[in-house]
Amino acid sequence: xxxxxxxxxxxxxxxxxxxxxxxxxxxxxxxxxxxxxxxxxxxxxxxxxxxxxxxxxxxxxxxxxxxxxxxxxxxxxxxxxxxxxxxxxxxxxxxxxxxxxxxxxxxxxxxxxxxxxxxxxxxxxxxxxxxxxxxxxxxxxxxxxxxxxxxxxxxxxxxxxxxxxxxxxxxxxxxxxxxx
Amino acid sequence: xxxxxxxxxxxxxxxxxxxxxxxxxxxxxxxxxxxxxxxxxxxxxxxxxxxxxxxxxxxxxxxxxxxxxxxxxxxxxxxxxxxxxxxxxxxxxxxxxxxxxxxxxxxxxxxxxxxxxxxxxxxxxxxxxxxxxxxxxxxxxxxxxxxxxxxxxxxxxxxxxxxxxxxxxxxxxxxxxxxxxxxxxxxxxxxxxxxxxxxxxxxxxxxxxxxxxx
Numbered sequence: 001x002x003x004x005x006x007x008x009x010x011x012x013x014x015x016x017x018x019x020x021x022x023x024x025x026x027x028x029x030x031x032x033x034x035x036x037x038x039x040x041x042x043x044x045x046x047x048x049x050x051x052x053x054x055x056x057x058x059x060x061x062x063x064x065x066x067x068x069x070x071x072x073x074x075x076x077x078x079x080x081x082x083x084x085x086x087x088x089x090x091x092x093x094x095x096x097x098x099x100x101x102x103x104x105x106x107x108x109x110x111x112x113x114x115x116x117x118x119x120x121x122x123x124x125x126x127x128x129x130x131x132x133x134x135x136x137x138x139x140x141x142x143x144x145x146x147x148x149x150x151x152x153x154x155x156x157x158x159x160x161x162x163x164x165x166x167x168x169x170x171x172x173x174x175x176x177x178x179x180x
Numbered sequence: 181x182x183x184x185x186x187x188x189x190x191x192x193x194x195x196x197x198x199x200x201x202x203x204x205x206x207x208x209x210x211x212x213x214x215x216x217x218x219x220x221x222x223x224x225x226x227x228x229x230x231x232x233x234x235x236x237x238x239x240x241x242x243x244x245x246x247x248x249x250x251x252x253x254x255x256x257x258x259x260x261x262x263x264x265x266x267x268x269x270x271x272x273x274x275x276x277x278x279x280x281x282x283x284x285x286x287x288x289x290x291x292x293x294x295x296x297x298x299x300x301x302x303x304x305x306x307x308x309x310x311x312x313x314x315x316x317x318x319x320x321x322x323x324x325x326x327x328x329x330x331x332x333x334x335x336x337x338x339x340x341x342x343x344x345x346x347x348x349x350x351x352x353x354x355x356x357x358x359x360x361x362x363x364x365x366x367x368x369x370x371x372x373x374x375x376x377x378x379x380x381x382x383x384x385x386x387x388x389x390x391x392x393x394x
Contacts, residue, residue, distance in 0.1 A: 028209060031204060031208060032204050040199045052204075052212060053211070053215055056215075056216055057216065060216055060219055103202075120191045124194075128195075144199075144200060145200055174192055175185065175188050178188040
């Protein structure tokens with residue numbers, strides 16, 4: 001980590017006694033997950049990073065209340081999810097599918113295979129956009145390994161059984177749309 | 181058909197796996213921390229509970245001030261109670277009595293009054309005072325009583341009222357004033373003095389009659 005990062009960590013370590021959990025630790029533990037959650041919605045790395053930054057700004061504003069929050073992960077994911085949904089209305093993620101698909105392809109693949117792979121991913125992403133909103137959201141959140149079905153249910157304000165049902169239907173509908 | 185189905189499933193899985201494995205940009209954590217550091221500290225909402233339990237300097241100061249105030253109130257209360265107790269122990273009749281008469285006599289401890297009884301009864305205290313020197317001390321004149329309301333009104337009148345009005349309060353002066361006023365009245369309303377008496381014949385002789393030729 002560079003000098004700025006070290007300095008920031010020291011600053012937040014000094015703030016630890018004032019209120020609840022350490023903010024620097026939160027950034028270290030959850031920034032990756034929150035980035036992926038945001039990226040799955042906005043499909044733009046820079047926008048996703050902005051969303052993560054906004055999440056932690058919100059956390060900083062509500063730092064005195066952090067000690068009272070029992071489970072931080074679904075709480076943080078819900079904030080990131082809502083902020084990404086807000087941002088998604090402005091950025092039109094469909095326009096970024098081409099670059100996004102190329103970015104998702106593994107760098108180890110040869111150029112021709114990478115191109116073919118990017119095309120398939122782009123097709124799937126376009127089909128996902130045509131899914132009903134609830135099914136699409138459940139499918140995207142299920143891609144995050146760190147989230148249990150209970151946590152996905154908490155983020156989407158649904159029951160666990162409802163989330164499982166949404167996932168099953170989402171996959172079926174997606175497959176159907178890819179066949180069309 | 182089944183092969184195509186499997187291909188679609190593979191494509192879906194690969195896309196979801198790619199989303200899952202997306203790595204954040206290099207240095208994102210440091211940038212976020214730097215941005216957070218530039219933000220002003222959040223305003224902590226005021227809670228009375230923090231003043232009593234918090235560890236901040238203000239909370240310590242507040243607790244110290246509160247403790248001091250409570251201690252001062254207890255001290256003042258104790259002093260007032262002690263003063264009150266001393267006053268109630270002094271009997272009213274002994275205000276002008278010599279100092280030696282004020283010293284209470286140690287109560288005789290009898291077999292009938294065990295030590296465990298603690299406080300002596302009122303009857304015991306009365307007997308102790310009656311039997312002591314205080315009852316045989318020489319009597320003194322009663323202290324000068326304060327003026328009554330009428331006396332205070334008279335004193336105020338003597339200082340501020342008109343001398344005439346004050347004179348009215350004395351019967352002799354009042355009688356003298358009344359006599360003088362009666363005298364003045366009589367002088368003012370006295371009948372006019374009688375004309376000097378003259379001889380009618382002389383007048384007739386000297387005064388010419390009307391129409392008479394002189």
